[in-house]
Amino acid sequence: xxxxxxxxxxxxxxxxxxxxxxxxxxxxxxxxxxxxxxxxxxxxxxxxxxxxxxxxxxxxxxxxxxxxxxxxxxxxxxxxxxxxxxxxxxxxxxxxxxxxxxxxxxxxxxxxxxx
Amino acid sequence: xxxxxxxxxxxxxxxxxxxxxxxxxxxxxxxxxxxxxxxxxxxxxxxxxxxxxxxxxxxxxxxxxxxxxxxxxxxxxxxxxxxxxxxxxxxxxxxxxxxxxxxxxxxxxxx
Numbered sequence: 001x002x003x004x005x006x007x008x009x010x011x012x013x014x015x016x017x018x019x020x021x022x023x024x025x026x027x028x029x030x031x032x033x034x035x036x037x038x039x040x041x042x043x044x045x046x047x048x049x050x051x052x053x054x055x056x057x058x059x060x061x062x063x064x065x066x067x068x069x070x071x072x073x074x075x076x077x078x079x080x081x082x083x084x085x086x087x088x089x090x091x092x093x094x095x096x097x098x099x100x101x102x103x104x105x106x107x108x109x110x111x112x113x114x115x
Numbered sequence: 116x117x118x119x120x121x122x123x124x125x126x127x128x129x130x131x132x133x134x135x136x137x138x139x140x141x142x143x144x145x146x147x148x149x150x151x152x153x154x155x156x157x158x159x160x161x162x163x164x165x166x167x168x169x170x171x172x173x174x175x176x177x178x179x180x181x182x183x184x185x186x187x188x189x190x191x192x193x194x195x196x197x198x199x200x201x202x203x204x205x206x207x208x209x210x211x212x213x214x215x216x217x218x219x220x221x222x223x224x225x226x
Contacts, residue, residue: 042217
């Protein structure tokens, strides 16, 4: 079956512009996660969805970041007024259920470059 | 945040050599996971270790979970160029769902 897909694969944007990143999880997976991977920083947890609800938004770095999930499936991560420090690879993962004992399957990521 | 420290950060070896990479923490984890990530792709789960002292083997890869469940190691025997990649360890967080990742060990195996 299809894995986690993300689009676009690459995004170059000018500082101050808004961007939307999309994640299509594996069908039937109730849990969805967004992580950010910056050079030399490892993977940083951003937000977790269980169904359409986001019980944990604690990892979002600022109020310029928001995310939503609709129909228990597709999720969109929006970054408003992008800054150069937002440049990173944004990874989406999904799992069958929302506990760490369930394997998280990662998408290929969206590489965001803010110029 | 439960921190996971990985070492070495970079490793360049020749085909056929053995190597060990380490994942250490001051915190106890209920489980630790090892992932491999290749350029342009997301991390792929290799193994999950759950029991203190547990050893798991995956072909030429041997994973060990420390007795106190605070550390783990990955040993690769007779490395191949196909083993090249970023090796990440991850542990469950207090939240019970998000993973805390180490910064990874970047491995390059040259023919």
